[in-house]
Amino acid sequence: MSFDRRPFEARGLLVVPGFIDLHAHLREPGFEESETIATGARAALRGGFTTVCAMPNTEPAIDAPGLVAQVVARAASAAGARVLPIAAITRGRRGAELCDLVELAAAGAVAFSDDGAPVSDAGLFRHALEYSRIAGALIVEHPQDLSLSAKGVMHEGSVSAELGLAGMPAAAEEAAVARDLALVKLAGARLHLTHLSTAGSVELVRRAKAEGVAVTCDVTPHHLSLTDEWVAGSRTFAWERAERNRAMPYDANTKVNPPLRSRADVRALWAGIADGTVDAIATDHAPHASIRKEVEFDQAAFGISGLETALPLVLGGVRAGWASWDAVLAALTTGPARVLGVPPPKDDWIVIDADAEWTLDGEALISKGKNTPLLGAKLTGRVVEVAVDGDLKLNEGHAAEAVGAR
Amino acid sequence: MNPQWSRRHVLDTDDWSRAEIETVLDQSRAMVEVLSRPIRRAPALRGRTVILFFAEASTRTRVSFELAAKALSADVTNITATGSSLEKGESLYDTARTLEALGGDVLVMRHASSGAPYFVARRTSAAVINAGDGTHAHPSQGLLDAFTLREALGDLEGKRIAIVGDILHSRVARSDIHTLVPLGARITLSGPPTLVPAAWRCGQPPSGVTYEPDVDRALDGADAAIVLRLQRERQQAGLLPSLREYSRVWGIDVGRMGRMRAGAPVMHPGPMNEGVEIDAAVAHGSRSLIEKQVTNGVAVRMALLYLLAAGSAALLEDRA
The missing domain is CATH 3.40.50.1370 (Aspartate/ornithine carbamoyltransferase)
Incomplete structure (x- = not known):
């Protein structure tokens, strides 16, 4: 079956290639109460992602070829987006011993990451970078100096000072980015830095790329649209006029790592998309069962359920004139394909109604993770049809065949 | 009811107007007067229940609120918990639900986590007074x-x-x-x-x-x-x-x-x-002024309890 774009274009809808997400947490095995490969793969489709890379911080961590094969098998029966497994860099993500990277790649791992538990031992990380070259797979790093972020639960700045919440300074990310860039040069390897969140990080990558360092990076839709003021209760997007609104402070759904940063940081991420410093927009979809969020802010899990809201968030910045639609579309399609070193799938298509207005209802999310600060928000822009390998998977926004299978 | 007062909770004063702060200070002066009488008691909160929920060790503030509530003739219940809600085994969510079911009029709470009173205030119909949350507000x-x-x-x-x-x-x-x-x-x-x-x-x-x-x-x-x-x-x-x-x-x-x-x-x-x-x-x-702070603390806490819970009840019967 082949997808026919003409009827949609005749209705004035946008038809574009399927999005590719370099960074999502599908939680299976081990945390099936938060998400499964099946629900995550369908949530991905709902958001327009026809390919999604699954992070290995499951229980057990994806650190052995058999586990990679299990993820591949589960994904094949999921009737959702194509799922590409990312395997751990170190056994158990403990940052001590390298995994069998060659065997993991042979089993289907497209990249390696200890996401969330960045390899703090610089010597070991150097070896991982060097060794990854023969495995032909990419190292994906969550840059964070854990000694600087310490017990932080939000961006360190005037808002954290007022709320009395421990901060994670921008320097905790930037120090790690600087270290990683130095190690990439030393190792003569390639590195992908994921979910950069600060102006300083983007600038470091911009300079490294100008020097010819083999580095790529992504940013998330929430870091492109929300600020640390959201932790204090604000619900104004970064492109809207700032107003003091403290209606709902300490909402654990605003707690995410890296944390929501300042308006200046948001603008710098957009500048990185506009000038090509940022290669990809990745969701860092991090679904959590409500029990991990319905707690004190400092006890709550980090993460935002993001697959199904990516499009309206990035369209907001396009409308504000912060980057062109072409640049954003590239960061959702050809950019991530280039990072992975694969050609974009030929017959993956999505249909977008860029002007559709809708209100986010948690119960209507396909993801098991209802943890998003956008609950109740009015959003503009919606994916209405998705085709994977030419087969239609959504129908006017409803994943009809998926509803019963949660 | 005081026209300058429409707060349901006292969680933080960061968004209070000067008039609201002065309302509490003026009311506190009236409470100092009650406390200077031979019988230090006013009937304003008779029949109302004040729950003191202190999830973090505190003697001074808890006793100050207890004396304040009793001086206004409220019924006072103490729920003390050592350590965090996690150590205790009950989540703050369950505690909030339990407190809601108990049905107090005012919940005075102290907690080690910044923002915890907001969490509880969103899940209870009682008026919540923040008696200290983490490193946030008091x-x-x-x-x-x-x-x-x-x-x-x-x-x-x-x-x-x-x-x-x-x-x-x-x-x-x-x-x-x-x-x-x-x-x-x-x-x-x-x-x-x-x-x-x-x-x-x-x-x-x-x-x-x-x-x-x-x-x-x-x-x-x-x-x-x-x-x-x-x-x-x-x-x-x-x-x-x-x-x-x-x-x-x-x-x-x-x-x-x-x-x-x-x-x-x-x-x-x-x-x-x-x-x-x-x-x-x-x-x-x-x-x-350190001892004076302790004495005044009771009067100020009486003022807060009165403003939140007394409704139309007069402070003193002889003025009603």
Whole structure:
């Protein structure tokens, strides 16, 4: 079956290639109460992602070829987006011993990451970078100096000072980015830095790329649209006029790592998309069962359920004139394909109604993770049809065949 | 009902108007009068239930709220829990549901996590008073400090108050800022750079606030000083070289008191580490308002309970 774009274009809808997400947490095995490969793969489709890379911080961590094969098998029966497994860099993500990277790649791992538990031992990380070259797979790093972020639960700045919440300074990310860039040069390897969140990080990558360092990076839709003021209760997007609104402070759904940063940081991420410093927009979809969020802010899990809201968030910045639609579309399609070193799938298509207005209802999310600060928000822009390998998977926004299978 | 008062909860004073703060201070003065009577009791909250939920160790504040509630004839129930809700095995979510089912009119809560009272207030129909949440706010302390300073100094317009010590971890400092600044005071913070939020040191202090690392300069000509407790854990966490050095560089002794305006008072929210952040001669000297703060605390907490829970009930029957 082949997808026919003409009827949609005749209705004035946008038809574009399927999005590719370099960074999502599908939680299976081990945390099936938060998400499964099946629900995550369908949530991905709902958001327009026809390919999604699954992070290995499951229980057990994806650190052995058999586990990679299990993820591949589960994904094949999921009737959702194509799922590409990312395997751990170190056994158990403990940052001590390298995994069998060659065997993991042979089993289907497209990249390696200890996401969330960045390899703090610089010597070991150097070896991982060097060794990854023969495995032909990419190292994906969550840059964070854990000694600087310490017990932080939000961006360190005037808002954290007022709320009395421990901060994670921008320097905790930037120090790690600087270290990683130095190690990439030393190792003569390639590195992908994921979910950069600060102006300083983007600038470091911009300079490294100008020097010819083999580095790529992504940013998330929430870091492109929300600020640390959201932790204090604000619900104004970064492109809207700032107003003091403290209606709902300490909402654990605003707690995410890296944390929501300042308006200046948001603008710098957009500048990185506009000038090509940022290669990809990745969701860092991090679904959590409500029990991990319905707690004190400092006890709550980090993460935002993001697959199904990516499009309206990035369209907001396009409308504000912060980057062109072409640049954003590239960061959702050809950019991530280039990072992975694969050609974009030929017959993956999505249909977008860029002007559709809708209100986010948690119960209507396909993801098991209802943890998003956008609950109740009015959003503009919606994916209405998705085709994977030419087969239609959504129908006017409803994943009809998926509803019963949660 | 007071036209200046429409609050359902007292969670933080950071969004209060000057009129709202003054409403509480005026009401507190009436409570001082009740407390000065031979029978220290008014019937205003008869039949109302006040639940004291202290999930973090506290004696002074809990007893102060208990005396305040009893002086207004409320029924008082204590729920104390040691350690965090996680150690205790019951989540704050379940605790909030239980408290809701118990049906108190006012819930006074202290909790180790910043923001916990907001979490509970969203899940209960009771009026919630924040009696201290993590390193965020302690509104009744800010209000009693304002009340005590007004008694000592009169109008606070243009007065300069030095707050000295561990600002970073201090909910008292935050609430003092949000209460004293709207009343016209200017605040000078002083303390080790490691114990003051970086944003407040580097160009983004709250309105009306400046940072002066040199405590002597912070005190020069000040109208009052508020000295904060220094937790011994700060030294173990690598934020301070030693308590001895802290005491030499930032401790308030008689000599440093001489830098302030003549007769300027000193306050401390307690409990004190005498010989660390404050010298015994200062703490118990003629310029200390520390005991006055404790006495006023009961009156201010009565005012808050009354404003939140009394509805149309008059404070005293003979005025009804």
